[in-house]
Amino acid sequence: MIVPRTVPAAYGAVRECAPDVRAPTSAGHMQFRRGREEAIKHMGIERKRRRAPLRLGVLGVLGVACLLVTAIVVALALGDDDGTAPRRGNRIVYGLTLNPSGFDPHIHQSNELGIPFFSVYDTLVYRHPQTLDFVPGLAERWEMSADGLAWTFYLKQNVHFHDGTPFDASAVATTLDRIMNSSVGSQKARVLLESYTGYEIVDPYTITLRLSQPYAPLLDALSQVYLGIASPAALAATTNNSYQWHQVGTGPYRLVEFVPGQLIRLERNEDYAWGPVFYAPVTDASLETIEFRFYTDPATRSLALESGEVQVVGELLPTDAELLAGNVEVTVYQVPIPGTPQQFFFNTRRAPLDSASIRQALLYGTNRTEIVDAVYQGRSPVAHGPLTSTVMYYDPAVEQMYPFDLNQARSLLAAQGLADTNGDGFLDVDGEPLTLTVVFGPWNQMPEVAQLLQSQWRDLGIRTDLVQVPDFPTLRQRVRDDDYDVIAFYDFGVDPSILNRFYLSGAVNNWSGLSDPQLDQVLYEAVRQSAPEMRQALYSAAQQRIMEQAVVLPIREYVNLVGVSSRLDGVIFSAQGWWPLLRNFQYTG
């Protein structure tokens, strides 16, 4: 091929020009250059003929070398990746759906981290996955003092950590100290402990936790992976940051390999004999090795499952779940996750949503069934209140409060004096169209939900600006800047005290900016009382009060679509919904 020098159409050609043009451009040099080029022109064909084979030869050698190197690299890479090789010894690959900022349960708050680490740690107590009752974990029994300010835990004996360190009250103390140490920066565990002030080691197997206020959800907090008891020796041997890659607990599986962003490998703890009642005994079919790998792109999950690359993966796309229904190799579990629904908060601190009537109009004017049917293929229940129906003390009364009713919505807006004054199809405030800024992240099909909201609210005459932020820190920054009218935010938990973090005046997650003394009173009281009837009454009142205030737009109750290879039996999840009980999985392939 002859590349005409006049048409340097590609970088290669450009670079070819570079050497001569770098020459100084004084007249003498120009003369010299022209002379040289003329000479080359005269030699023309002959010269080209002489040089071309040489170039081709060099190129050929280079090309072959490149091919060889590529082949070797590919061979090495494939040899290293035994993901599709036949499995030996009941080994499975479990797909994680996001790579959270960290995996240390004491520090980080992602639910994803519990998927591997719920089985690495034991907690003092457990919630039974079916009954939701508290059952013994590392504590064989516990008691609360009459004033509710002291909880004493009697610990199991003959328990030891994966590194051989014996488990006792001082190990519990070390974990609690770590969580409460402000330099560790606990994002969730510390919040879960709320009014906890300190402990007292009564004897090596008895520890008393002290509270400043009665706190009914304490056992619920202690049953979550965020309060898993870690080996004091392992904590001492690592830093706050590096511990997450070397976690050591007492659980049924031990962490043997952690390659950040790539792989987490667990192996069975053969000494494990102190599990909660709902853990199955080890059989020939129990899992020996579980490899966790990352499938952050939703579109790849069903493919990985069908190809046998992974045996379990969560958060399937609803459309893919439909597709997998016809596949006998795969079972799709619909795992309800208790907590708040997937929801939007209304910003009550600024106009126009400081008006309760406009907020109510939005609740009446949103066709949630249509959204859930379209975006989630009807695979989730429609949400009606600030809690999902799987949370304890859920009050079904909220389901009647805001039926989809466009006329009701329109008359509420009209009663606020909102009308389309300039005929552009949008309601106007002082001549400007009523516009709401809706902020959300790219996860959980939120962009699709937001687009349907936009289209539904357009029917009400309300304009929306959709703002998709790339990650959670950006979302939080929006809140700090108070730059939103509607924002998507939700969290999970079995105990309704999760409401306190979202609706108490000034609470860290109170993104609606609600400040309601009456509600504060009820929510405070509800965590002080431990009698179930009292808590039921208080939480019913709280849920209704929140919906009367219309500060939240619930969309759907969260359901995790988990695809599981049909070769796996005994697939069961913790009471919190997210975390698998790997101990009970049986590999029948």
Add this chain to the structure above:
Amino acid sequence: MQWRGVRFTVALTLGGVVLALSALAPLLATHDPRAAAPEAQLQPPSREHLFGTDLLGRDVYSRVLYGGRRTFAVALLTVVITLGPGLLVGAAAGATGGWVDGLLMTLMDALLAVPALVLALALLALLGSGSVQIAAAVGIAGIPAYARVTRAAVLEARARPYIEAARAIGARPAGILVRHILPTIAPPLLAFAGVTLSWAILNSAALVFLGFGGDIAAPDWGVMLADGRQAFRTAPWVALAPGVALSLTVLAINWLADGIDRVTRR
């Protein structure tokens, strides 16, 4: 040679059709490209919906038509942003030489060392998301390549005997640049501008695909590809339609650029 002629004709036709369809989108569209109709989601192509519907029940055909408008608008803006500074820097370096040339080209080489898409991503982190921001980011990322090509063309032109002759009869350097060099270098630069246009379309689509488009409901080929990929296994038409449109457009522009280059080169 025969083949090239055919190719040019095909490219001309294809480019013309794409441009016409985009320009006439409001007349040709059968539906509002933004109107969601969830009850009609993921329908296969039919007479009612020529290219089917997407997850939210929007008409893919209408969205592809409107998407062409956005794509061309962004790409043209990108080319304008690339061409101005690229030409200036390249011409300045080529015409003056010496330390100015060295300095400018070192700067351009430093920018060239970073892959254009990565550079554009970095710029977007500063500029924020949105169509204009994407045009600016991709445009700036394209400057070094354009400057390099311009400089090479200017240097090549400067060495020609008639330029030397013009200088000998006392023409001013600026005059030489405008009256003699510019006409000489115009054809290759025009051809490269065509390549830049298709390059801009691809890169801005990639950035929109990655979620930097700002308006997520917009009918935009990049957005549609990203949306369609999620449902690709159940409803391939959602991603195929904008994908094919994008490929054909880029192909047509590349062939056109090639053709223009051949025709104008004496």
